[in-house]
Amino acid sequence: MDDVIPSIVQSLRRSPNVVIEAPPGAGKTTRVPPALLEFGPVLVLEPRRLAARMAARRVAEEMGEPLGETVGYQVRFETVVGPRTRLRFLTEGVLTRRLLADPDLRGVSTVVLDEFHERHLDGDLALALLFRLQRRRPEMRIVVMSATLDGEALSRYLNHCPVIRSEGRLHPVEVSYRPQSAAPLEEQVRDAVIETAPESDGHILVFLPGAAEIRRALDCCEGVARRFGLALYPLHGDLPAEEQDRAVLPCAGRKLILSTNVAESSLTIEGVSAVIDSGLARVARDSPWTGIASLDIARISKASAAQRAGRAGRTGPGRAIRLYPREDFVRRPDAEAPEIARRELSGLLLTLAAMGQDVDRLPWLEAPPEPAVRAARGLLDLLRAWPRAADLAALPVSPRLGVLLLEGGAGAAPVAAGLSLGENSGGVDVLEWTVAGLSPHARRLCDQLRRLAPDPAPLPVEQALLRAFPDRVARRRGDRELLLAGGGSAFLPAAASSLAGRPWLLAIDVEGRRERGLPLVRAASAIEPEWLLDHFPDRLTERSGVEWNRSAERVEAVSALLYGSLTIEESRSGAVDPTAAAALLATKAIESGVERFTDPASLTALLARCSFAASYADLPVPSVEDALRSACAGLRSFAELRQIDIPGLVLAQLSPVQRCLLDEIAPERLRLPGGRLARIHYEPGKPPWLASRLQDFFGMRESPRVGRGQVPVVLHLLAPNQRPVQTTTDLAGFWERLYPRLRRELGRRYPRHRWPEDPLRPEAETS
Template identity: 50%
Template sequence: MQPLPIDPLLPEIAEALRRGPSLVIEAPPGAGKTTRVPRALLEAGLAGAGEVVVLEPRRLAARMAARRVAEELGERPGETAGYQVRFEEVAGPRTRLRFVTEGLLTRRLLSDPGLPGVAAVLLDEFHERHLHGDLALALLRRLQRTARPELRLVAMSATLDAAPVARFLGAPSLRSEGRMFPVEVEYLSPAEAARPDVRLEQLVASAVRKAVSAAPAGDVLVFLPGAAEIRRAREALAPLAQSAGLDLVPLHGDLAPEEQDRAVRPGPRRKVILSTNVAETSVTIPGVTAVIDSGLARVASHSPWSGLPTLEVKKVSRASAAQRAGRAGRTGPGRAVRLYTRHDHDGRPEFDLPEIAREDLSEAVLSLASFGLAARELGAGPEAGGEGAFAWFEPPPPAALEAAVGLLRQLGALDAEGRITEPGRRMLRFPLHPRLARLVLEADARGAGQEGALLAAILGERDLRERSPFGAGGRLDTPTGPSDLLELAHLFHQASDGGGPSPERCRRLGLSPGAAASVGRSFRQLCRLVRTRGDDEGALLAATLAAYPDRVGRRRAPGSDEVVLVGGGSARLDEASVVREAPLLVAVDAGERRGARPAPGARGGPVVRLASAASEELLLDLFAGDLRYDEEVAWNAAGERVEARERLLYRDLVLEEKRLARPDPARAAAVLARAAQERGPRAFAAEGALDRLLARLDFAARHAPAAGLAAPSEADLAAALAGLCEGRTSFAELREAGLEEAVLAALPGRARAALQELAPERIRLPSGRALEVRYEAAGKPPWVESRLQDFFGLARGPALAGGRVPLTLHLLAPNHRAVQVTSDLAGFWERHYPAIRRELSRRYPRHAWPEDPLTASPPAPRPPRGAPGR
């Protein structure tokens, strides 16, 4: 057996685990921790008669590690060393070392929380900080502190600082220095990186050509984001492979085990291994001397719309770049070419953000709830203590935890207290996101479990469509149907024969053969968990609605592609959707439009890529408590009136509405008052009338403080306006209601009488003419205006406030222009009238201008225009 750098540390590891149940091991890539440490525990007798379970972040790593250990033991996989990944288990009654993916251990803990038969659990590559890894560590630590104190836990990491994990476990840490050969790292120049016409596969082909020419031997490992990029790079490298005698071999998680073996085992010819990031942290691939790194990876993410898992192409962190480059120096000096600039590298984060800080938590929360933990108990950090206390190594963000609990309550998986319900427990039987588990559960209860499982498989795997299956992109090619999911299920069935989806049929129907194969595997697994086999369309529509109660939408108008959504906001229905007629629908998947920028004038916002028809009957069946009738009393700004509508709502989404002839009086008054206050009281009186009234009141209050008068404040005016709104529904009615009279009516009776006495609205001259008194802002005297002749016979001008305040008189000529403004009429007659009389006599000879105005009689008041005698 080939010696590895971790070997000298193995006795110390075994001794540390004899002294205590937990340990943290730091070892760089290539040290051998994945294969040698689990076997050392077994051989040291630390597992007793139980199993050693090793958690791996990826299926490929689990398979490769189990095969490497079995090979070193001289056995076949499935004997002493075996593995278990999704859709595949290679293990038997003799298996003592079991390599599993992280999610499978979580599901095992759910079905058997005490982990009987498991003596030790090793969390490999813990620095990757997958959500399932964090959840497994927290659950295992909780188990160790309660029912299984003897359970041995080992966290192994290549790059993560061991101290925080060691503190969390209360464990020592050991470090292996490993063995690394020097690796020469090269970068693209800024000029090369800036060329927009060079595609990734062309950069890969150029870098591989240089790597092959620079060294006479050694395999080349190329890191690419996904299978599509691998396919394009393989096509670009085909001429070089033929001329240089190279084998081009892909390596990714969806390949069959024998194809993965071909990539990782030595071959007869020099190899170029085109791999996703599965090769970043798995067992060493012998013979690799050069690494070409695209700097990209498809990393786990989730759809903000549905919470379902997705993969996004992102730049890798500096730690991941170091891991990739290190693959070239495992067995000898190597070379790494990064297809990006040094400036780009140095600007990247040191580590990837842990999934617990960025992922949807609903599946994890539901799993924890099954252990009897309520929602309020799930946010604790590593300092949480006490018998049976639950604590995360690193607690999730409170907002993400709250969102997960909220969704699970809507799905019926948690009750109001945040504890798991019976449907929630049944949902945990399915290895699915809670939305999809709810879909399958509802379909199964309605007799369509098998088809519900297919819909869940379609939604849970990557996009089934390689191109639009509904035609060449135009509406004319798009069929009309009740659900895009049902349409995809129909296409899947068309692509399948007795043995599953046919690649040729898939391509003909516009489906991805790889995605269809993944859907088929998931479908077969889920079919084993359901009871019913029907395919009732109504049952499937109901099941889809049950999984997406928060994504119900109403078409804005018949035939429109605009959809108004529960919770506010709107979206547009993709033109390839078959749901073209249903007025109500479920927006199953939505996002920003991908591809080219929208044309000028095009509408933005989310595009609903997958929809399913809904109906009021289905909403009543599934969510009767979320349906309600109410009367909406709202303001019509254009018509300046209150209007009432009776509405049927699902949560806050209006499903139906009709206008009512007369709104509820109290609510109408409140709505009218709000609108009126926004406009302001002065809009509901004649121009300037309110300010003149305020000035009049202010004048009276200043000249007779004992009368108890005071000018009303703006708040008093607002109150008077609000009072006028009672029994009214429009601005027009308010304007006719008389706001000035309402302000006066609010005064006590004595105050109103005092006001009329001290500051009347009008005064009457001896001639019988009544004049309006004009009151202005504080400090300005009140005034009246009339023809000069109207004041003949008066020795003094009229006064207010009991005769104490003379009025200012605007004395008008026959042309209604003031010839004098005075508050001293006697002085005017004596000093100014003689001169003014001469001028007026000359200009208006037909009018009488007596020499002595004190003895002259004023002209009779003119009757109103149109009165008898005119």
């Protein structure tokens, strides 16, 4: 970088802004900031605490001074500065809180945004705020340094400022890939170390996603490290400073360093000649359930993979082994999406509100998505956070957990720290979480939150949890299932014994895994329904109307007090609205089936008769559902409905003229010559038919017809024993051809009955 520093300084004399592009390890973090001191005090923003601390130490050493003199750093839990400090390395979140206290950054001449290509949310916010501040302080300089970002786009954003590039001193790196493997990641790392160690004369740097994976790999690689004479070191942000130093600082022998992506671009480890890349990193994502950030394992981009491999080529030719196939690499995105495009934004909006800034008016490099902004505003409305924006923004936790801390005081700190860092320190019931169950990092956060918490606490912790998670109210259904106020269900693990018998809960957080098809609750707390009335009366709704009593099969009046979709109180008394009762009764009757309320055979026959008639005239086919709805008027129960003549109501849908036409086309009965009225049967898919004794047809010459004379009725001619002797639609042919033979047979079998020779003579019945 030394060759371009004069150009950087010269450019800043002419322009307030400069973009610097240089690969990892080029020296931009340690060489550029000291050169800017000629303009006045400098702030350098680093994306990670470890990078800020190591960079400050390195610059101080090069100046020949102890930390805290000219050079210092400020990160969460740790500040090393003095009255003469002019070059200060700090994390992006620390700058945001400083801007809250001092919006003009008085006494600061230059702000450097290092590793901006990582596009953290705080980094984008810092750039937008600084660019806005430049309007009031045009003498303040902004320097953006990046390893891979498109410098021209940044230049256009910063009023077409100069872009200065340094190629660094990278040597060739041989990259190889490994087939997909089902072996545990730590075993894949061990095998790659065995392959690499004999060929490498420098340090071996292994990239793993997080501290848990590093711990497993440490155990797995311990024997291999001894075998090849490698000093084995972990490197991640949660380690004590002295352990981080041992991994990074020079030593006499060779090292095997197991690191997170902190060594990808934020700091340089001299002497690395081989890199083993898992292709994974822990990426900040926001839980859709809690809205709290968590670090989830994800595949890195091509740009990150290139930076990791480049770490092996700083001092000479190197080698990089990627523990995944080449085809996997080809399918990866070119770069990670900026956090502003994928993160939950309530914390961002709250910070801006505390500064008196509007998210829509800030000059963003890339504006946050409007749906995410709307969702964040809705959450802050729900939390009633706007009036307390300044207090909440000053806390190093999400708005939800800030509300928990401000309402619950120091007693809420263990829960807030555990939830903030995704740690479960005491089972499902968060009220059982203790400081002792937290990791060292979470304990430091807990201590910090206790110092910031109000004393005395306005509310007990369990009620403060409700204020922080009002949209996570749940009511137990059965032993372990929870109905959620926002709809849907979740499932309590069997281990949640302390919550047994508590009908009302907060389902604070859930896991991705499921039980009985429902998401599994991993953090919860018991509440009382009265608290909902005390704290959120505006979220309560009253509902009155009618409901169906399934066991009694009747409509009942009901009035209820609800929180979301959950019923807090319910009363089943009072007058029933007749219109609503009739509508609900009809709906339930239709669902149950009309056969429960009338003889299905007679109703089917009526509908078939109407359908038959509609084929020969412009007649409607009545609706059973309409008849049921009509029948339900003034009724409340199935018992009452069974007393109603449903077929009569079906027929009543026809006008008098239409009913006359129905009787004409499809008569219900036919008078036979013997005087008997016989029913004509109409069935779906069958011709009309009637059945009567053979003697009833004496004197009838032709078969009767319906359907305006177009359809002969099928006649079932019955013997005295009521069994058919003939089925026909041709009565004349029957008399002529079959009756003479049947007459003799019937006469023998039924001698007491008269069987005339001529069945068509009017006197046949009496002869």
